[in-house]
Amino acid sequence: MNSRLTHHLWIRCSTLIVFTTAIQAACEVHADPGPKLLQPNLSSQPVRILQKKKTQLQAEAPLVARKPNLGIEARKPNLIVEDSKNIAPDQKTKMKGTPEPKPFPGIAKNPTAPMKKPMAPKVPEIVDPLDRLVDEAIEVSHRRMLSTNVHTPWQIAHGILALRWEYTLYQNKKQVRAIDWISTGPNFRGRPWFITTPKGGKGHPFTEPYAFEGHPNQFLAFYGMAGIPLDHKFKAGEKTITIADMIRNAKAEVNTDEEITWTLWAFSxxxxxNTEWVSDRGEQWSMETLVRVQMxxxxxxxxxxxxxxxxxxxSAVNNYVKDQKHLRGTWLEANMRVRQYIEYARSMQNRDGSFSANYFAGPEYSNDVNKRVSTTGHTLEFIMEGLPQNRLNEQWVRNAVTRIARDLIDHKKQPLEPGGMYHAIDSLVIYRERSRPQYAEELDLLAKQRNFAKPEPSTPIPGYSQQFLNQQQQKAAQYNNQSRYQQYQNNSNQYRSRQARRRSFSRFR
Known part of the structure; x- marks a missing residue:
């Protein structure tokens, strides 16, 4: 009995399902179909499936509705279709796909050779207002032009550090490129800019405050920042020297009695x-040794x-990282020192974005624009060289860049001390090189290709290499006769232990 009821129940359910399906089909045929989505007619277009891979950031970005294109270019296809009646029959077969636009009136069918593209780089659309502020500050600083017969080599060389190949001077009421002018072998107060040495040549040593090189190889480091090539020639009296000659002389003269900061800066x-060499004193030197001494x-x-x-x-650590992936030993210690003092500067930053007017000795604020530009500019210049790229857009960095740019713009008519001002400008130039590298590279190329008035060479003054050679021999003899040097040769182990104690003290400073 139970099986018979189950069989009848199954027949009734099947009949109900068939009847319901038939009624639904009839309703779809006779009833209103309702609104449907418009579908493009793809019969006349080739079937082509485009696949585009999305990055993780694009996949997570919110969808934004696109604005319709209401410009003239968007209506061109309709105008072409309306004019298709006047096209020859043999050409219509070629236009079954996408029709070719008709040329605008006034354009020749056979145009002449294309015009040369302008040398100036295409200025990208500036989205960040800070970039516009930085460009304005650098442009304003270009107008602070020095004169060849008034200002000292120390002042002019600092301008080359900051503005590189774009830096110009006034010579007899003419605008000349500074690098071209110093290459002619100028002189200052009866002394040449460059002198020859037994190992090559160098910038004239210090004679009086703010006259020539205040530190050994300081000008050579400036030329390295400007990207002057190794084979670039400078007149030194009756002879000619190159950047390579200056480097060879710097290798020969390096010692621990003099400051090696700018030598390390230039060599990096x-x-x-991994460069190694032997100095004139017979001492073994290398880039790593320079880093240890600087530490x-x-x-x-x-x-x-x-x-x-x-x-x-x-700069030395950056030079090492270009070739080596991992920091070890002295290079790791130097990198830790750089990061440590970056955080020192950040911790003592003032509310207006400026850094401490007392550098790293303690917090201090200055209302004097000369002091503020100098201290903040020097500190920001170091930070721009040592800060990792992924931290360049942090707010405290942007505040410091804004402070320097504002001071240079707001006080453009006020005299500023050249040394601190040019180091501040250099910090903005490095910031632009790191934030917009392609644009900065195009600007540098354009500056090298610009034509300025040819500089007038000054009266040649002998480089007195023989006199300098005699002085070097006297200095070497005095140095070899010093008891300290002999003690270093005899008690090298004691000397190394003293140096190790100094390194351990500075390491945990």
């Missing part, structure tokens, strides 16, 4: 990180708050 721009100097007791030495360390 021109030489590989022994205390920033708070160095010139300009130690920012130049920290910049040289950061």
């Amino acid at each position: 721009r021109y030489l590989p990180w 022994q100097s205390e920033p708070t007791k160095s010139a300009c708050g130690g920012t130049h030495g920290l910049f040289a360390l950061a």
Whole structure:
């Protein structure tokens, strides 16, 4: 009995399903179909499936409705279709796909050779207002032009550090490129800019404040920042020297009695990180040795708050990282020193974005624009060389860049001290090179190709290499007769232990 009821129940359910399906089909035929989505007619277009891979950021980005294109270009296809009646029959077969637009009136069918593209780079659309502010500050600083017969080599060389190949001077009421002018072998107060040495040549040593090189190889480091090539020639009296000659002389003269900051700065721009050599004193030197010696100097007791030495360390570490993936030994310690003082500067930053007017010795604010531009500019220049790329857009960095740019723009008519001002400009130039590298590279190329008035060479003054050679021999003899040098040769182990104690003290500073 149960099986019979189950069989009848199954027949009734099947009949109900068939009847319901038939009624639904009839309703779809006779009833209103309702609104449907418009579908494009793809019969006349080739079937082509485009696949585009999306990055993770694009996949997570919210969808934004696109605005319709209401310009003239969007209506061109309709105009062409209306004019298709006047096209020859043999040409219509070629236009079954996408029709070719008709040329605009006034355009020749056979145009002449295309015009040369302008040399100026295409200025990208500036989205970040800080970039516009930086460009304005650099452009305003270009108008502070020095004169060849008034200003000193120390001042002019600082301008080359900041503005590179774009830097110009006034010579007899004519605008000349600074690098071209110094290449002619100028002189200042009866002394040449460059002198020859037994190993090559160099910038004239210090004679009086703010006259020539204040530190050994300081000008060579400036030329490295400007990207002057190794074979570039400078007149030195009756002879000619190159950047390579200056580097060879710097290798021969390097010693621990003089400051090596600018030597390390220049070498990190021109030489590989694993370069080794022997000085005139018979001492073994290398890039790593220069870094170790620089690590022994205390920033708070160095010139300009130690920012130049920290910049040289950061530049050397960057030179090492270009070839080596991992930091080890001295290079790791130097990188830790750079990161440490970056955080020092950040912790003592003022509310207006400026850094401490006392550098790394303690917090301080200055209302004097000259001091503020100099201290903040020196500190920011070091930070721009040592800060990782992924931290370049942090707010405290942007505040410091804004402070420097604002000061240069707001006080464009006020005299500023050249040294601190040009280091501040250099910090903005490095920021632009790192934030917009392609645009900065095009600007540099354009500056090298610009034509300026040819500089007038000054009266040649002998480079007095023989006199300089005699002085070097006297200095070497005095140095060899010193008891300290002999003690170093006899008690090398004791000397190394003293150096190790100094390194351990500075390491945990």
